[in-house]
Every structure is written in C-alpha cells, then in structure tokens.
Amino acid sequence: MLKSERNVIKDAKGKNIKRIETSSNYVSEFLLRACIEFPNMKEVNPFYRELIESTIDINQTLKALGHISAERRIILKLKGNAIGRIKGLEKTESTKAGPIVREFYGRLSGLVKKLDRSIENYNRAAKKLKELPKVKTDLPTAIIAGYPNTGKSTILGRLTKSQPKVAAYPFTTQKLEIGYLIHNYLKFQLIDTPGLLDRPLEERNKIERKGIAAFKYLAEAIVFVVDPTMQCGFPLEKQESLFREIKKEFEGIAVIPVINKADTASKKEMEKAKKAFPNAIIEGKRIKSGLGEKISEVLEKEFEEKASKGKETRKGS
Ligand SMILES: Nc1nc2c(ncn2[C@@H]2O[C@H](COP(=O)(O)OP(=O)(O)OP(=O)(O)O)[C@@H](O)[C@H]2O)c(=O)[nH]1
Ligand SMILES: [Mg+2]
Structure with a gap:
C-alpha cells in the first residue's frame, strides 16, 4: 500500500x-x-x-x-x-x-x-x-412586616440610601425590595416583603406558609410597622392581632414594633397605639426616631449571640 x-x-x-x-x-x-x-x-x-x-x-x-x-x-x-x-x-x-x-x-x-x-x-x-430572589444570606437581616399602606416601603426608603434592589419571590405577585443600612461601618440587610407579612397567616395556603417560614432562616429581626391613623384602612386591633401572630410564627426572632405616621396622627391615636405597642419606636415624616440605630443594634446583638452560641448556622450559603 x-x-x-x-x-x-x-x-x-x-x-x-x-x-x-x-x-x-x-x-x-x-x-x-x-x-x-x-x-x-x-x-x-x-x-x-x-x-x-x-x-x-x-x-x-x-x-x-x-x-x-x-x-x-x-x-x-x-x-x-x-x-x-x-x-x-x-x-x-x-x-x-x-x-x-x-x-x-x-x-x-x-x-x-x-x-x-x-x-x-x-x-x-x-x-x-x-427566579428565586437573590438575597445575601451572610448579612444580618431584618424583614419589614405590617398591613398594607402602613408605610413599610417609605421606611425602607428612609433608612437606606440607594434605590432598593427588587427581587421576585415565589408565592406573591409583588416583589421583595432589598435595601442596605450602614451603621458604624457595618452593613445590614433590610427586606420589605409586600404581600407576604401583611395579613393573617390563616389566609395563606400551605405552600405560601412555607415560603413565609423560610424567612426564619434569614432574618435576625422583624420590623413591624403600625399605622395609628388607620389611613391604611386596618383598625389598630387587627394590626395588634397580626403583630401577635407574627411574633408567634417567628418565635425566637426579635420583633421591633414601629408606630409610623406620628407626624400626622392625633394625640388620641398616638396614645391608643402606644398603649397597644408599649415599646414601639415612634416614627414619621421629619421625626428623628433613631429607628436605623435601633435596628442595627438589635441585628448586631442577635447576630453575635447566634454566632457565639454556635447555633445552627442560618447564615452562609
Ligand atoms: N404622614 C405620613 N405619611 C406616611 C408616612 N409613611 C408613609 N406614609 C404614607 O402612607 C402611604 C403608604 O405608604 P407605603 O410606604 O407605600 O406603605 P406600604 O406599607 O409600603 O404599603 P404596601 O406596599 O401597599 O404594603 C403613602 O401615601 C405614604 O406617603 C409617614 O411617616 N407620615
Ligand atoms: Mg410597599
């Protein structure tokens, strides 16, 4: 060949x-x-x-x-x-x-x-x-809860400088809004959860409840926003009962109540709200409430406690 x-x-x-x-x-x-x-x-x-x-x-x-x-x-x-x-x-x-x-x-x-x-x-x-939301699992995190129109998004905007990032979340048609709060050179994550923690859990189906429960692994604190003026359309009693429900659902996680719209609420409305939420931070337009500092303090404390106890590490991916 x-x-x-x-x-x-x-x-x-x-x-x-x-x-x-x-x-x-x-x-x-x-x-x-x-x-x-x-x-x-x-x-x-x-x-x-x-x-x-x-x-x-x-x-x-x-x-x-x-x-x-x-x-x-x-x-x-x-x-x-x-x-x-x-x-x-x-x-x-x-x-x-x-x-x-x-x-x-x-x-x-x-x-x-x-x-x-x-x-x-x-x-x-x-x-x-x-399509799952991209959140930071390694930052101390607070989620914002409360009935619609109580001022959750407004508060997120007040506390965080840049435009919040938006992320889709299964089980809700609305999107999570994520902002970062910087205090003493430390960074904290704040998440507004429209459509998720804004009504009684009994109105949720099993899957939605699981989606809500997932936040237990992410959040060190919950900021619960109250509208004392009832402009939001929900009476104080309903807001109180949602507050109790969220505390129970997120047992072991710090809950920070915030009475918002103090700039416009009447004296009577404020008194009633303070009675219902005795330890709440008083917040509102042009009011120096120290809410950012309070959230950072709580988050830092909770985060450190968790780390020192070596509790099941919720953080890290
Ligand atoms: N006077 C006054 N109005 C406020 C304050 N915070 C929020 N608002 C008004 O309340 C309304 C609802 O505020 P949002 O921040 O959209 O409320 P939200 O809780 O995010 O509402 P959803 O996203 O529908 O659940 C808006 O018209 C705001 O301008 C406040 O501190 N004082
Ligand atoms: Mg909103």
Missing part, C-alpha cells in the same frame, strides 16, 4: 472518531452542566432550601437528575466503545467505520429520546430556581 493510501485511511478513521466525539461531547457536556448546576441540597443555605422545597418538586427533580447522570455515563461508555472499534479496524476494513458511526448516532439519539421527560422536568425546575 502506498504511503498516500495509508494516510487516506488514517484520515478517514480520524474523521469518524471526530464525528463521534463531537456529538457525544455536545450531549454529555449539556447533561453534565445540568448535574453540576443543580445546588447540592445538603450544602444549600436553609433559607434557600425551604424556598426550593416549596417551589419545585424536589423528588421528581432529583429523580430526573439521577436519570440524566446515569444516561450520561452510558453515553460516555458507548463513545469509548465506538471509538475503540474504529481504532481497531484493519487497514482493509476502513469502510466499516461509517456503519459504526451510524450505529453510534442511532443509540445516542435513542438515549436522548429516553431522556426527554427527565430533561423537561429538570429544565422546569431549573427555570424556577433561576
């Missing part, structure tokens, strides 16, 4: 091996990415773990991932096998390379087809995970 003939055969083998490598690498890398991208549930921050568990069907997703990873291994095996067979072809058998490639393509596409359902399930879960 001439040298040029030998090169042609070698070239043909190389080309066929390349075809197998290209197709199988494309598929197996795609599958590998799915396996790597999905968070390890044992390591994920408990706040996100709660959210993930209430947002996606975790068993179905893990099953899909198991399937994907097993099929990926089979693809790698098939690839090695097909390439080995081509490499082992005698010079006289060069025409057999084409059928080996075609057989490989056939099995690859059969495997991919079998994965359809799992990939679909995985993609659905991955899309939902991408």
Whole structure:
C-alpha cells in the first residue's frame, strides 16, 4: 500500500472518531452542566432550601437528575466503545467505520429520546430556581412586616440610601425590595416583603406558609410597622392581632414594633397605639426616631449571640 493510501485511511478513521466525539461531547457536556448546576441540597443555605422545597418538586427533580447522570455515563461508555472499534479496524476494513458511526448516532439519539421527560422536568425546575430572589444570606437581616399602606416601603426608603434592589419571590405577585443600612461601618440587610407579612397567616395556603417560614432562616429581626391613623384602612386591633401572630410564627426572632405616621396622627391615636405597642419606636415624616440605630443594634446583638452560641448556622450559603 502506498504511503498516500495509508494516510487516506488514517484520515478517514480520524474523521469518524471526530464525528463521534463531537456529538457525544455536545450531549454529555449539556447533561453534565445540568448535574453540576443543580445546588447540592445538603450544602444549600436553609433559607434557600425551604424556598426550593416549596417551589419545585424536589423528588421528581432529583429523580430526573439521577436519570440524566446515569444516561450520561452510558453515553460516555458507548463513545469509548465506538471509538475503540474504529481504532481497531484493519487497514482493509476502513469502510466499516461509517456503519459504526451510524450505529453510534442511532443509540445516542435513542438515549436522548429516553431522556426527554427527565430533561423537561429538570429544565422546569431549573427555570424556577433561576427566579428565586437573590438575597445575601451572610448579612444580618431584618424583614419589614405590617398591613398594607402602613408605610413599610417609605421606611425602607428612609433608612437606606440607594434605590432598593427588587427581587421576585415565589408565592406573591409583588416583589421583595432589598435595601442596605450602614451603621458604624457595618452593613445590614433590610427586606420589605409586600404581600407576604401583611395579613393573617390563616389566609395563606400551605405552600405560601412555607415560603413565609423560610424567612426564619434569614432574618435576625422583624420590623413591624403600625399605622395609628388607620389611613391604611386596618383598625389598630387587627394590626395588634397580626403583630401577635407574627411574633408567634417567628418565635425566637426579635420583633421591633414601629408606630409610623406620628407626624400626622392625633394625640388620641398616638396614645391608643402606644398603649397597644408599649415599646414601639415612634416614627414619621421629619421625626428623628433613631429607628436605623435601633435596628442595627438589635441585628448586631442577635447576630453575635447566634454566632457565639454556635447555633445552627442560618447564615452562609
Ligand atoms: N404622614 C405620613 N405619611 C406616611 C408616612 N409613611 C408613609 N406614609 C404614607 O402612607 C402611604 C403608604 O405608604 P407605603 O410606604 O407605600 O406603605 P406600604 O406599607 O409600603 O404599603 P404596601 O406596599 O401597599 O404594603 C403613602 O401615601 C405614604 O406617603 C409617614 O411617616 N407620615
Ligand atoms: Mg410597599
């Protein structure tokens, strides 16, 4: 056989091996990415773990991932096998390379087809995970609660300098608003939760309650905003009962009551509110209430206590 003939055969083998490598690498890398991208549930921050568990069907997703990873291994095996067979072809058998490639393509596409359902399930879960809010799990955090129109967003704006970041949250049509409070060179995270902690929990379904409970793992404190003027449309008694409910739900987490709109409330309204919320901070337009300092103080204390007790680390992701 001439040298040029030998090169042609070698070239043909190389080309066929390349075809197998290209197709199988494309598929197996795609599958590998799915396996790597999905968070390890044992390591994920408990706040996100709660959210993930209430947002996606975790068993179905893990099953899909198991399937994907097993099929990926089979693809790698098939690839090695097909390439080995081509490499082992005698010079006289060069025409057999084409059928080996075609057989490989056939099995690859059969495997991919079998994965359809799992990939679909995985993609659905991955899309939902991408939509989870991006909050900082390593900062001392307070969440703002209270009936609608009590002034939660206004307070967040007053306490934090820059425009709040917005983040979607499952279980509510509204978005979380996240601001950062700097005090004594320390940074604290404040989260306004419109549509979440603004009405009795009994009005929530199970999944929504799980989404609300997730905040137990994130927050060191809850700032509960009260409107004494009733401009918000909710009588003080209702606000008191929501306050009690939130305290119970978030047992062990500091709750800071704030009587807002003190600039416009009547003396009588203020007295009634102070009686109902004796330790509340008095807040309002152009009122120097020291609310920012109070929140920072509480958050710092709670954060340090938790760290020194070595309690289940809620922080860190
Ligand atoms: N006079 C007075 N009005 C206030 C004060 N804080 C808020 N408001 C007004 O109260 C209304 C509601 O304020 P928001 O900050 O939007 O209330 P919210 O609690 O975020 O409302 P939702 O997002 O619907 O739950 C607005 O018209 C504000 O201007 C205050 O301290 N004094
Ligand atoms: Mg608001």
